[in-house]
Amino acid sequence: MNIVIIGGDAAGMSAAMQIVRTQPDWNITVLERGAYYSYAQCGLPYFIGGVIPDSDQLIAREREVFAEKYGIDARIYHDVEAIDSKKQIVTGKDTKSGKKFEVSYDKLLIATGASPIQLPVEGNDLEGTHVLKTIPDAESIVKDMGEDVLTVTVVGGGYIGLEVAENLVTKGKKVRLIDVADRLGQRFDLEISEKIKQQAQEKGIQVVLGESVEAFLGQDRVESLRTDKGEYRSDMIIVAIGIKPNTSIVSNTQLKLHDLGAIFVNDHMETNVENIYAAGDCATQYNRLKKKDDYAPLGTHANKQGRTAGLNIAGQSKSFQGIVGTSIMKFFDYAVAKTGLNEEEAKELGIDYGVIGFESHPIAGYYPGGDSLYIRMLKDNETDKLIGVQAMGKHGVAKRIDVAATALFSGLTMEELENLDLSYAPPYNSVWDPLQQAARRM
Known part of the structure; x- marks a missing residue:
């Protein structure tokens, strides 16, 4: 079985490794148009700031590891220009030598990522x-x-x-x-x-x-x-005004595209064209709250979707369970994070929602170092279910957002959120977690 993967970063190599482990006798060819495999794009701002002193630290695995240890035909400077889905062939150019290339596939994974606008x-x-x-x-x-x-x-x-x-x-x-x-x-x-x-x-x-x-x-x-x-x-x-999916190579195929240009996939990462899969920043992600395919390009999704694609290509059955819209960033002294819907999204979906925003503390109020934590929570008034949380503070943001993301994934109501058995000790939390404080006030 000949497997071709276009793109050698998070989604592509997550898929490749699952195929290697599941079907070690299959031939895997990865066509990467750049020089690097499996690197941490999210770490790039910190390399600019000197927090990460060497860009090599951002590389999870060198191309040589995939080639020599795992037997993957891992190519660089191979820019794919077109896909012939009927003949099951991809064509392109080696940008170093200028030579054209052609590779046939039995199954193809498009993991081309996205480019800055x-x-x-x-x-x-x-x-x-x-x-x-x-x-x-x-x-x-x-x-x-x-x-x-x-x-x-x-x-x-x-x-x-x-x-x-x-x-x-x-x-x-x-x-x-x-x-x-x-x-x-x-x-x-x-x-x-x-x-x-x-x-x-x-x-x-x-x-x-x-x-x-x-x-x-x-x-x-x-x-x-x-x-x-x-x-x-x-x-x-x-x-830094955003990114767009790298999907120009599918223009001569019948692949169905999202309004933003990403390739539509099902929960098995299959496209609407036989034997073609897609994953990562070039593909859609199903949003569990919006109940529709969305475009939310993040490294977490790319790794999960790549793993899912690889297992399904290898003959197993694995479903990508969708997203709830979770993200976090560091901004100087603060962490800023969200999960679920914001007010604008809730309005667009026609949800009758309630919202509360208030200052709390990530730890016991009497314990030293308890800087304020701002929590903003949205609920669906009809079902009483949590639909979104945003938080900003110096400490404890990630803990609350991850609990909220779990609650959203599970479809918890305000009462169920209030009844969660969350950890407590004065240096780490208050008796009532800020999320539970918000749920009680909704």
């Missing part, structure tokens, strides 16, 4: 303008970030933009955050977004909201950027 404006190719998605992207930023780079503008106020901004501040740069939206962290409700903005400003970041970038200006190197409301001098610009 470029701003389609004048000057976006000037020296000193960057995006961040790969190790070479991060290395280019670090190499370019010399002593003469004093002011850096980050375009985009989402997770990556905020993490990059924080790490630039730790490197001693003067940082500006620009976003066309009217607030930072749009995945969060307004109350959390305002707290993020306050923390950014307290750390010296200039926050510019509600302005659309029109051009990057300079001769050979960027010197400033112009928005619809003004011009800002900048020695470097990093664009």
Whole structure:
């Protein structure tokens, strides 16, 4: 059996390893257009900030390990250009040698990931303008970030933009955050977004909201950027306005695509075309709360979907159980996290919901170090079920979000959440966990 996998990162190699372990005699060919296999994209901002001193630390497994230890034909610089689903052949070009290649498959996994969205404006190719998605992207930023780079503008106020901004501040740069939206962290409700903005400003970041970038200006190197409301001098610009799935190679196939360009898959990671699977940032994820296919590209999903795809390709039966929309980030002294629906999503789904937001403590109030923890909870008024939680604080955020994610996955009501037997000791929690305090008030 000939298995071809397009993409050598999280989803692709999670699948490859399951196939190797389950069907050791099968032939596995992985076609990776870059130079790296299995690296931690989420760690890239921390390499920029110097928290991770060497980019090699972000590589989970070298390509040679997959090739020599596991017998995988793990290729690099192999850019797939087209898929012939009738002949079951993929074609492309070796970007190092310039030679064309053709590989036939019995089963194909598309794990091509996603690429950063470029701003389609004048000057976006000037020296000193960057995006961040790969190790070479991060290395280019670090190499370019010399002593003469004093002011850096980050375009985009989402997770990556905020993490990059924080790490630039730790490197001693003067940082500006620009976003066309009217607030930072749009995945969060307004109350959390305002707290993020306050923390950014307290750390010296200039926050510019509600302005659309029109051009990057300079001769050979960027010197400033112009928005619809003004011009800002900048020695470097990093664009972090989101990503788009790498699915252009399926344009000549019958594969069904989501509105955002991701490939629709079922719970076995099968597409609508026989013998073709998809997983990771190029595929959809079923949202258990929205009860529909969504696009939420995260490393956690990519690894789970890759494992699921690999087992099903190898002849086993494994289902991807879906997502509830859980994420967390560090922003200076705070952790900021969410799971489930925010208010905007609840309104879009027509849910009659209740919401509460309040300050609590992650540990016993009398125990030293109990900084405040802000909790925001949403419930479905009709079923009394939990539908969303957001939290921001210096301590205890991850614990609450993971408990809430488990409750959402299990469909717990407010009463059931209140009755959970959660751990307590003064250094770790209060007698009533903040989540349970919220549930009692709903």
